[in-house]
Amino acid sequence: MRAFVGLPCPEGWIASLVRAQARLTGGRRVAPEDLHLTLAFLDDQPEVRLEALHETLDARPLPVASLRAKTFEMLGTTKARAIVLDIAPEAGLTALRDRVRTAARAAGIDLPRDRFRPHITLTRFGATARPDMERLPGHLARLGRPDLPEARATGVTLWSSVLTPDGPLYEPLSTYPLRAA
Numbered sequence: 001m002r003a004f005v006g007l008p009c010p011e012g013w014i015a016s017l018v019r020a021q022a023r024l025t026g027g028r029r030v031a032p033e034d035l036h037l038t039l040a041f042l043d044d045q046p047e048v049r050l051e052a053l054h055e056t057l058d059a060r061p062l063p064v065a066s067l068r069a070k071t072f073e074m075l076g077t078t079k080a081r082a083i084v085l086d087i088a089p090e091a092g093l094t095a096l097r098d099r100v101r102t103a104a105r106a107a108g109i110d111l112p113r114d115r116f117r118p119h120i121t122l123t124r125f126g127a128t129a130r131p132d133m134e135r136l137p138g139h140l141a142r143l144g145r146p147d148l149p150e151a152r153a154t155g156v157t158l159w160s161s162v163l164t165p166d167g168p169l170y171e172p173l174s175t176y177p178l179r180a181a
Contacts, residue, residue, distance in 0.1 A: 004041045028125075
């Protein structure tokens, strides 16, 4: 089963992000209920490993984390892959990601080493999409700085992800509360 672990988008941010999406042209908008920040992409995993991950995440307290919006950005240098809301990589958020990745590895899930760039994807450009690279920076500039209050993450979710021609379909499998140490 294809899966990932992440943080749901704070409820108080969703309306503003949907308005930002409406001001962008091209690409495929992420549905409001699917907006999230990925902590660990697990790829395809057997259910036994996902169950082991569930047991580990359920048994250990996960640290609290705050989300602070930085800026709207484009992912991809020569060709845009997505428009995202970058999130400040604060210590609590990084510690939470590290704890989730440690739990995944303990469950036998092999994760690649990668640099943590916390973000919420707003719009995706598929392999055949041709975003207007000349105008995209102007669209991003018109969005301005995100006017979103700092938000405290309330829980981590394990989602399944099924790829379809219309984009991925996400289903929450389990949610784990965050607790102050």
